[in-house]
Amino acid sequence: MVSNIKSKxxxxxxxxxxxxxxxxxIALAIWSTALLTVSLPxxxxxxxxxxxxxxxxxQFLLTEPTHAGRSGGILPMLISTLWILCICLVTVVPIGLGxxxxxxxxxxxxxxxxxxxxxxxxxxxGVPSIVFGLFGYAVFAIQLGLGFSILSGGLSLxxxxxxxxxxxxxxxxxxxxxxxxxxxxxxxxxxxxxxARILLPSAASNIAIAFIISTGRALAETAVLIFTAGYVTxxxxxxxxxxxxxxxxxYDLSMNVPGGQPNAAATAVVxxxxxxxxxxxxxxxxxxxxxxx
Amino acid sequence: MYDEISKIxxxxxxxxxxxxxxxxxxxxxxxxxAERITAPPVSLTNVSVRYNDxxxxxxxxLDVPAGQITALVxxxxxxxxxxxxxxxxxxxxxxxxxxxxEIWVGDKNIxxxxxxxxxxxxxxxxxxxxxxxxxxxxxENIRFPLKEHGIRDKATVNHMIESVLTQxxxxxxxxxxxxxxxxxxxxxxxQRLCIARCLALKPSVILFDxxxxxxxxxxxATVEELIKQLTPTYTVLMVTHNLAQxxxxxxxxxxxxxxxxCGCIIESGDTESIxxxxxxxxxxxxxxxxxx
Numbered sequence: 001m002v003s004n005i006k007s008k009x010x011x012x013x014x015x016x017x018x019x020x021x022x023x024x025x026i027a028l029a030i031w032s033t034a035l036l037t038v039s040l041p042x043x044x045x046x047x048x049x050x051x052x053x054x055x056x057x058x059q060f061l062l063t064e065p066t067h068a069g070r071s072g073g074i075l076p077m078l079i080s081t082l083w084i085l086c087i088c089l090v091t092v093v094p095i096g097l098g099x100x101x102x103x104x105x106x107x108x109x110x111x112x113x114x115x116x117x118x119x120x121x122x123x124x125x126g127v128p129s130i131v132f133g134l135f136g137y138a139v140f141a142i143q144l145g146l147g148f149s150i151l152s153g154g155l156s157l158x159x160x161x162x163x164x165x166x167x168x169x170x171x172x173x174x175x176x177x178x179x180x181x182x183x184x185x186x187x188x189x190x191x192x193x194x195x196a197r198i199l200l201p202s203a204a205s206n207i208a209i210a211f212i213i214s215t216g217r218a219l220a221e222t223a224v225l226i227f228t229a230g231y232v233t234x235x236x237x238x239x240x241x242x243x244x245x246x247x248x249x250x251y252d253l254s255m256n257v258p259g260g261q262p263n264a265a266a267t268a269v270v271x272x273x274x275x276x277x278x279x280x281x282x283x284x285x286x287x288x289x290x291x292x293x
Numbered sequence: 294m295y296d297e298i299s300k301i302x303x304x305x306x307x308x309x310x311x312x313x314x315x316x317x318x319x320x321x322x323x324x325x326x327a328e329r330i331t332a333p334p335v336s337l338t339n340v341s342v343r344y345n346d347x348x349x350x351x352x353x354x355l356d357v358p359a360g361q362i363t364a365l366v367x368x369x370x371x372x373x374x375x376x377x378x379x380x381x382x383x384x385x386x387x388x389x390x391x392x393x394x395e396i397w398v399g400d401k402n403i404x405x406x407x408x409x410x411x412x413x414x415x416x417x418x419x420x421x422x423x424x425x426x427x428x429x430x431x432x433e434n435i436r437f438p439l440k441e442h443g444i445r446d447k448a449t450v451n452h453m454i455e456s457v458l459t460q461x462x463x464x465x466x467x468x469x470x471x472x473x474x475x476x477x478x479x480x481x482x483x484q485r486l487c488i489a490r491c492l493a494l495k496p497s498v499i500l501f502d503x504x505x506x507x508x509x510x511x512x513x514a515t516v517e518e519l520i521k522q523l524t525p526t527y528t529v530l531m532v533t534h535n536l537a538q539x540x541x542x543x544x545x546x547x548x549x550x551x552x553x554x555c556g557c558i559i560e561s562g563d564t565e566s567i568x569x570x571x572x573x574x575x576x577x578x579x580x581x582x583x584x585x
Contacts, residue, residue: 186414
């Protein structure tokens with residue numbers, strides 16, 4: 001009798017151990033996938049950093065490239081990138097905000113017009129960036145006669161970033177509690193007052209994040225700009241000048257210029273640092289806004 | 294709970310004095326004043342509410358007497374809230390929602406196309422189940438709607454803020470921190486702020502959609518007491534799940550029930566007769582706790 005109970009106990013223990021083992025294996029698998037995800041960007045930073053960091057100096061940021069970029073710095077590319085980014089964002093923000101407001105406040109998602117706008121946004125965001133490049137070249141550079149210029153580059157980039165900005169902003173606006181909408185309705189507040197005083201401030205932090213995501217996307221884009229902004233390495237003096245963006249510079253150095261690899265890596269480090277800084281700023285801002293709320 | 298209530302009633306008498314001294318825009322509810330237009334009765338005749346093909350309310354008839362509290366009771370999903378929101382036409386913005394019949398607020402059928410929606414929303418205020426102050430400061434919650442309705446004079450607005458906050462018993466609690474975000478107030482305080490915000494637009498009818506169901510018992514008692522104080526200055530129609538609450542504060546009760554798939558008002562009358570001498574068998578079962 002006693003031995004029977006003992007053996008039952010032992011069997012039970014064995015089962016328990018098996019379950020523990022299984023649990024450990026699963027935990028290990030989950031942990032390693034998480035570790036892999038974290039290590040990927042670190043590996044990327046490491047590979048680029050090892051080659052790029054030694055080249056990095058203030059000199060690198062503040063001088064013009066020489067020998068087709070093999071030596072010298074990236075000042076013109078920084079300036080061109082900022083120009084292109086400014087034009088892109090100045091175009092995207094008002095149009096995108098307007099469209100997002102229209103989608104979230106004026107139409108329901110299942111109305112015909114809401115569906116048409118939504119569908120075209122989905123199609124647009126699925127279009128490969130090279131197609132935006134060709135479109136920008138055909139429309140802005142050729143038809144509108146803007147040529148290879150910062151302006152054509154910025155506008156083409158805006159076309160590409162627009163759907164992303166609209167969708168993320170729309171989500172930010174829709175996240176505004178319906179309780180506020182109902183209260184505004186019951187108090188007969190005008191749509192304008194509601195949008196300006198309640199909706200936009202309460203969605204501001206998320207809209208800022210939408211803005212940052214779009215900036216990051218625009219900053220990293222290459223294919224659109226090769227065909228529209230061109231790749232002249234001069235400092236642009238006007239928005240009708242051609243200019244080479246950072247990403248285009250990286251592409252050109254690593255593909256077309258033998259011996260350009262170290263400077264390409266250094267430029268990539270700069271670009272990544274820029275994106276990281278922008279993200280940090282966004283994070284800080286959204287935190288501060290949340291505190292204010 | 295009783296402590297809280299007595300505190301509030303002490304407050305009430307205190308504010309009554311204050312308001313009299315200042316010739317308040319909104320007279321204290323305990324003493325109806327001649328300077329105010331008397332609250333109108335509300336009457337629903339054969340009102341049906343349809344969402345596309347689904348009938349939510351079928352041929353509802355209801356009389357809400359002027360300057361009294363009428364409670365709309367019944368189980369969830371029988372269309373009480375839908376019926377309530379027809380009275381300030383909040384149903385207009387719900388896609389596919391169609392309201393038919395006649396709804397008289399005073400001598401106007403507000404379902405008529407000529408109704409000035411803006412005027413209606415000011416005349417018929419609404420307070421929701423979940424307290425929903427705007428994410429603005431306490432005073433801005435009241436100032437902002439006033440400004441939107443063209444009341445911008447600083448002195449008038451400040452006076453109004455003080456007077457409505459006093460009326461809901463919030464003034465002593467918040468007068469030192471009017472610039473603080475309203476979302477930091479407790480649930481009960483938020484709900485009273487919402488009532489104050491609603492009162493600031495000088496409605497004559499106030500609709501309450503389960504105003505206490507998201508609040509704890511203490512806050513609930515405070516709000517209940519406040520609603521009681523609103524009569525006879527305002528006509529109050531209140532949806533509630535809580536039969537005991539309805540019995541405590543309502544002068545009249547209307548019982549809403551699902552019949553053959555859509556909501557109907559099966560019986561209405563003054564509180565005593567509904568609880569003591571119900572005619573409809575469902576009312577009898579419901580009010581005596583056998584159903585619902």
